[in-house]
Amino acid sequence: MFYxxxxxxxxxxxxxxxxxxxxxxxxxxxFILLVAFAVIPFVGSDFFISSVMxxxxxxxxxxxxxxxxxxxxxxxxxxxxxxxxxxxxSCYKLTTFFxxxxxxxxxxxxxxxxxxxxxxxxxxxLRIKGFYLAVATLAAQFFLQWCFVRVPWLxxxxxxxxxxxxxxxxxxxxxTGALATPETRYFVCLALVVVLTWFASNLVHGRIGRSWMAxxxxxxxxxLMGIRLLNTxxxxxxxxxxxxxxAGAMMIFLWYGGGEAADVFSxxxxxxxxxxxxxxxxxxxxxxxxGAAFLASLPTIMxxxxxxxxxxxxxxTAEHVTFMLVGALIILFLIVEPHGLARLWxxxxxxxxxxxxxx
Amino acid sequence: MRAPxxxxxxxxxxAVDNVSLRFGGVKAISDVSFDIRKGEIRAIIGPNGAGKxxxxxxxxxxxxxxxxxxxxxxxTRRRMRPYVAASQGIARTFxxxxxxxxxxxxxxxxxxxxxxxxxxxxxxxxxYGPAMAEEIAHRKVVxxxxxxxxxxxxxxxxxGKLPYGLQKRVELxxxxxxxxELLLLDEPMAGMNLEEKEDMCRFILDVNQQYGTTxxxxxxxMGVVMDLSDRVVVLEYGRKIADGTPDEVKRDPxxxxxxxxxxx
Numbered sequence: 219m220f221y222x223x224x225x226x227x228x229x230x231x232x233x234x235x236x237x238x239x240x241x242x243x244x245x246x247x248x249f250i251l252l253v254a255f256a257v258i259p260f261v262g263s264d265f266f267i268s269s270v271m272x273x274x275x276x277x278x279x280x281x282x283x284x285x286x287x288x289x290x291x292x293x294x295x296x297x298x299x300x301x302x303x304x305x306x307x308s309c310y311k312l313t314t315f316f317x318x319x320x321x322x323x324x325x326x327x328x329x330x331x332x333x334x335x336x337x338x339x340x341x342x343x344l345r346i347k348g349f350y351l352a353v354a355t356l357a358a359q360f361f362l363q364w365c366f367v368r369v370p371w372l373x374x375x376x377x378x379x380x381x382x383x384x385x386x387x388x389x390x391x392x393x394t395g396a397l398a399t400p401e402t403r404y405f406v407c408l409a410l411v412v413v414l415t416w417f418a419s420n421l422v423h424g425r426i427g428r429s430w431m432a433x434x435x436x437x438x439x440x441x442l443m444g445i446r447l448l449n450t451x452x453x454x455x456x457x458x459x460x461x462x463x464x465a466g467a468m469m470i471f472l473w474y475g476g477g478e479a480a481d482v483f484s485x486x487x488x489x490x491x492x493x494x495x496x497x498x499x500x501x502x503x504x505x506x507x508x509g510a511a512f513l514a515s516l517p518t519i520m521x522x523x524x525x526x527x528x529x530x531x532x533x534x535t536a537e538h539v540t541f542m543l544v545g546a547l548i549i550l551f552l553i554v555e556p557h558g559l560a561r562l563w564x565x566x567x568x569x570x571x572x573x574x575x576x577x
Numbered sequence: 578m579r580a581p582x583x584x585x586x587x588x589x590x591x592a593v594d595n596v597s598l599r600f601g602g603v604k605a606i607s608d609v610s611f612d613i614r615k616g617e618i619r620a621i622i623g624p625n626g627a628g629k630x631x632x633x634x635x636x637x638x639x640x641x642x643x644x645x646x647x648x649x650x651x652x653t654r655r656r657m658r659p660y661v662a663a664s665q666g667i668a669r670t671f672x673x674x675x676x677x678x679x680x681x682x683x684x685x686x687x688x689x690x691x692x693x694x695x696x697x698x699x700x701x702x703x704x705y706g707p708a709m710a711e712e713i714a715h716r717k718v719v720x721x722x723x724x725x726x727x728x729x730x731x732x733x734x735x736x737g738k739l740p741y742g743l744q745k746r747v748e749l750x751x752x753x754x755x756x757x758e759l760l761l762l763d764e765p766m767a768g769m770n771l772e773e774k775e776d777m778c779r780f781i782l783d784v785n786q787q788y789g790t791t792x793x794x795x796x797x798x799m800g801v802v803m804d805l806s807d808r809v810v811v812l813e814y815g816r817k818i819a820d821g822t823p824d825e826v827k828r829d830p831x832x833x834x835x836x837x838x839x840x841x
Binding site: 230231232235417420421423424425426428429431432434435436438439440441442443444445446453501 | 637639659660662663664668669671675676677678679680684687688689691692694696698701702703704705708709712713716717720751755
């Protein structure tokens with residue numbers, strides 16, 4: 219009833235090519251941004267912000283990164299966690315070398331390092347695809363994770379082998395380190411995610427996104443149309459690894475606040491993000507957010523939410539129940555809609571447009 | 578719509594000289610020569626496995642013939658990458674529809690303009706200013722093609738959901754979006770019903786006459802081939818057995834023997 223595009227006439231190609239051509243969508247987006255920036259930091263508890271919202275944002279960014287590679291360009295990767303690790307460790311090294319430079323700039327710069335490594339491991343993608351490429355990226359995962367443990371230079375030769383996140387100020391406010399409040403860290407994460415999502419959306423809606431999807435859907439036709447496969451695939455690897463790298467740096471510096479990072483960036487994390495992308499929806503930026511919310515925040519919310527609404531469960535039992543519920547939900551969603559939550563959302567919107575009529 | 582070219586109408590646009598192509602021990606094409614003149618519709622016919630599609634693949638650089646030369650717009654080449662062929666103005670449709678299934682009709686055709694778009698990565702990140710202006714300029718060209726082929730109503734539909742006949746038409750649109758000088762059509766009418774075939778014939782003639790595009794056509798429907806094409810080359814087992822106007826080819830005893838068959 220409220221979701222109608224009746225009367226919204228597009229008179230220019232620019233209006234027709236807008237990412238959100240329907241006014242209600244734009245209002246909805248503005249509302250979500252308003253809540254994210256102006257309501258959650260003031261209403262949400264420290265626990266909610268640091269254990270639900272920040273992980274959600276970090277995983278969303280990583281899922282966008284993988285979605286660009288797997289969903290848009292059709293290259294399966296199992297090395298996501300490794301590229302995130304590259305981001306985290308290079309951010310550590312960079313902030314050791316340049317302690318005076320703004321940490322946000324360094325987080326973005328470590329994304330660039332990750333992009334370079336991603337391109338390197340993306341080189342075989344011209345010759346191999348599908349499962350074989352997945353195995354090649356698995357090599358990246360194991361090799362890089364080995365480096366995180368065995369190359370002491372990466373963690374500044376400290377005895378524990380952990381990343382020690384130093385305190386860094388931005389405009390006089392501590393952003394990383396023990397003194398940074400959850401709200402500040404949340405704001406930094408949110409700002410990075412919003413800006414980078416906007417960039418990703420611009421990329422996938424333009425020439426570059428079309429060449430990515432062309433390579434995904436029919437690489438021979440794309441090649442004969444003059445799209446250079448190697449350049450296109452490597453660009454996808456670079457952009458994807460950049461996003462993963464930034465997500466990894468955010469993970470250690472703004473969420474974990476340091477620690478034994480080599481274990482974090484294991485194959486388990488790679489799989490987790492792959493599941494987020496598949497459940498959220500391949501080839502959809504919105505789906506990346508859905509997938510991250512579903513797989514990263516839901517377990518936490520259920521674990522602490524179930525006792526909070528009066529279900530008497532001990533901590534361990536709650537965890538088991540959560541595992542079972544989330545597992546069952548994943549299977550349910552994949553049966554109901556194999557194209558992911560994003561498609562479900564699209565169908566819902568389509569229904570809403572015509573409601574109360576069937577079509 | 579197309580850029581003015583160096584080759585005048587009636588001159589040779591593409592010449593194939595003594596081309597041979599082998600896959601291991603299999604000779605797909607042996608010693609074939611023919612030419613395509615600017616502005617004509619040239620048909621390539623022959624029984625299954627005669628090497629027609631391989632010939633097209635050689636022309637647009639996907640296969641590299643072991644022997645012989647291909648001259649396009651006066652430039653001779655032995656090995657060429659598809660990217661170079663495409664940027665020189667050779668476009669192509671496929672025997673089995675090779676559209677980008679997950680994308681809308683509009684995006685498919687816009688993808689055909691990729692080579693003509695050159696705003697760099699950082700403008701693309703912003704999708705604003707020059708990048709947006711470029712996008713709009715190309716959208717205008719694409720809309721003209723959409724009008725021309727009468728597919729306005731399926732602009733926003735994912736091509737995977739379209740019926741076969743329309744998919745073939747979208748594929749033609751995507752090839753036209755490259756503003757080719759030489760358009761290679763690989764069985765554009767395969768699997769179509771009579772009405773769809775008639776539409777497609779009309780579009781091919783219109784493309785040829787309105788845009789002056791030179792067309793090389795592979796087709797099995799003899800009625801279509803004889804009506805549409807200016808000249809026909811006949812292949813059999815990778816060799817050329819006849820070359821000439823449709824009337825000459827139709828009377829050639831070797832062609833009748835190999836391909837057309839005798840009326841009983």
